Amino acid sequence: MLLNRQEFLSYKEKAAKAYEMQQRKIIVCCGTGCVAGGSLDVYAKLKELMEAQGINVEVTLESEPHSDNVGLKKSGCHGFCEMGPLVRIEPHGWLYTKVHVED
Numbered sequence: 727m728l729l730n731r732q733e734f735l736s737y738k739e740k741a742a743k744a745y746e747m748q749q750r751k752i753i754v755c756c757g758t759g760c761v762a763g764g765s766l767d768v769y770a771k772l773k774e775l776m777e778a779q780g781i782n783v784e785v786t787l788e789s790e791p792h793s794d795n796v797g798l799k800k801s802g803c804h805g806f807c808e809m810g811p812l813v814r815i816e817p818h819g820w821l822y823t824k825v826h827v828e829d
Contacts, residue, residue, distance in 0.1 A: 750796045755812040757803025764826065765811035771827045772813075773798055 728734045754760075754769040776783045776796065783798050804812050809823040822829075 749817065751814075751816040752796060752798050753801045753814040753816065754799070755802075755804050755810055755814075756800040757807065757810070759803070759807030760810035760812055763811045763824075767827050768811050768813065768825050768829075769798070769800060 728737060752772060754765050754772065756765055756769070773783055776798065781796055783796055801814075804810075804814070806812060806823070811825045813822040813825045814820065815822075
């Protein structure tokens, strides 16, 4: 629990550094349109498949991420709702549209 503004600012700085260090990220849009199209199911399936393959899936920031982890994150709206659900792969900049659990 953060007790004051200084603790919050310190935590914010550490989280920003940890986020920048994380090399690989899979970002699933969880804006309203994508959720209506099934993005939460896509997120759950990705997590299940990655764990089944022994891929270390991290859903929280680490101060020292390991080279074998992948950040799996939910994001807000990407502004491309008619093409959702959307899944973005970073750092490659790949954007997959109309993603379904079967994909």
